[in-house]
Amino acid sequence: MARKKVQGDTKLAASGRRSLHAEKTLSRVEASNGDEVKFVYCKVVLKIGYLDLPINKDVFHTVNVLSSKWKRQEELMYIILYDILFGQEALLAGDAEKFLLQKKDVLKAALAKLLVRKKVKHVSDLTTSYKISDLPKPRYACINTLKMDVESALLEFKKQYEVCQDAMVPGLLIFPPRADLHDHPLVKSGSVFLQGKASSMVAVALGPKPRWEVIDACAAPGNKTVHVAALMKGNGKIIACELNKERVQRLKDTVKLAGATNVKVKHEDFLNMSPEDPAYSKVQAILLDPSCSGSGTVVDRLDHLLPSYTADSDVNRLEKLAAFQKKALEHALSFPAVERIVYSTTFSSNLFYLLLLLMVLN
Numbered sequence: 339m340a341r342k343k344v345q346g347d348t349k350l351a352a353s354g355r356r357s358l359h360a361e362k363t364l365s366r367v368e369a370s371n372g373d374e375v376k377f378v379y380c381k382v383v384l385k386i387g388y389l390d391l392p393i394n395k396d397v398f399h400t401v402n403v404l405s406s407k408w409k410r411q412e413e414l415m416y417i418i419l420y421d422i423l424f425g426q427e428a429l430l431a432g433d434a435e436k437f438l439l440q441k442k443d444v445l446k447a448a449l450a451k452l453l454v455r456k457k458v459k460h461v462s463d464l465t466t467s468y469k470i471s472d473l474p475k476p477r478y479a480c481i482n483t484l485k486m487d488v489e490s491a492l493l494e495f496k497k498q499y500e501v502c503q504d505a506m507v508p509g510l511l512i513f514p515p516r517a518d519l520h521d522h523p524l525v526k527s528g529s530v531f532l533q534g535k536a537s538s539m540v541a542v543a544l545g546p547k548p549r550w551e552v553i554d555a556c557a558a559p560g561n562k563t564v565h566v567a568a569l570m571k572g573n574g575k576i577i578a579c580e581l582n583k584e585r586v587q588r589l590k591d592t593v594k595l596a597g598a599t600n601v602k603v604k605h606e607d608f609l610n611m612s613p614e615d616p617a618y619s620k621v622q623a624i625l626l627d628p629s630c631s632g633s634g635t636v637v638d639r640l641d642h643l644l645p646s647y648t649a650d651s652d653v654n655r656l657e658k659l660a661a662f663q664k665k666a667l668e669h670a671l672s673f674p675a676v677e678r679i680v681y682s683t684t685f686s687s688n689l690f691y692l693l694l695l696l697m698v699l700n
């Protein structure tokens with residue numbers, strides 16, 4: 339069996355801000371390892387740095403250059419604006435980049451005005467002048483299309499909330515920041531799952547076809563498992579693997595509540611699932627959402643305020659997690675029929691990101 343190797347593009351994962359621009363601009367990356375060319379297409383899907391966002395918003399607000407066409411792609415505009423204002427490399431030119439590049443001088447002038455208005459000299463001072471807590475965060479909920487269609491869910495929610503559909507993730511609804519949906523009947527019945535935008539992109543990025551066999555390698559509590567099941571319209575087969583006994587029960591409960599009958603829950607260490615086992619010979623896709631530091635959500639977690647927190651314990655934990663993630667990714671790559679892997683994790687640099695890599699293998 340040929341062993342697939344991640345080549346070259348792992349640096350995308352680590353290259354921070356530039357890589358975040360890759361979503362719309364990187365279409366094909368080839369990496370050669372002698373006679374093995376395995377990693378042909380890679381896409382970094384999510385990319386909003388919380389700290390840059392308010393600056394970019396203020397700049398756009400000041401210059402008002404976005405036509406309605408570009409407003410519909412606002413997130414992409416923020417990323418390109420980031421590159422124009424703070425990037426160090428030449429931009430790859432698509433239509434969106436060309437459009438904003440024409441406004442480069444106006445945008446830079448707006449940033450200069452913002453510095454004056456905020457009474458700071460440098461952009462780094464500007465960044466710290468924004469408080470994360472000042473950013474209103476919308477609430478998201480993902481419709482379980484195994485139980486309910488999007489229109490019916492919208493009709494129901496609109497009785498109570500101002501709600502709209504997300505432009506990027508089908509079936510994802512956006513609610514106002516303070517909407518509390520935990521006790522909503524549609525949530526209780528498993529027709530809707532409370533899942534943030536980043537998490538909701540994972541199954542969509544995997545893009546499973548209804549007849550596929552899929553492994554969800556680190557599955558509990560199972561929100562992504564049931565999202566994959568819904569995208570497969572309840573057909574095909576999902577093997578949902580979970581190591582932790584208590585969490586296996588949670589996973590089973592989620593699957594049952596969602597009515598996802600094509601999911602087989604396995605209480606096992608993913609690393610012990612043998613790629614040579616005939617039971618997995620037809621597995622075409624793997625969703626890999628391994629335990630991670632959550633550092634990409636550090637602003638919400640506030641771990642550093644815990645009495646047990648020390649910088650050393652954090653480093654130790656990160657090293658262990660990183661070693662596990664590497665093993666798990668290598669293991670996923672060793673399944674013979676796998677064509678697609680989505681690897682999802684959070685990481686932090688001086689900004690905060692969730693990283694989602696889609697690997698299409700041949």
Ligand SMILES: C[S@@+](CC[C@H](N)C(=O)[O-])C[C@H]1O[C@@H](n2cnc3c(N)ncnc32)[C@H](O)[C@@H]1O
Binds near residue numbers: 555556
């Ligand atoms: C980030 S959570 C997964 C979240 C899940 N994908 C979801 O969206 O609901 C990671 C899970 O992987 C499990 N896990 C950790 N190591 C594992 C291993 N070696 N094999 C299988 N599961 C593992 C953890 O117990 C945890 O439940």
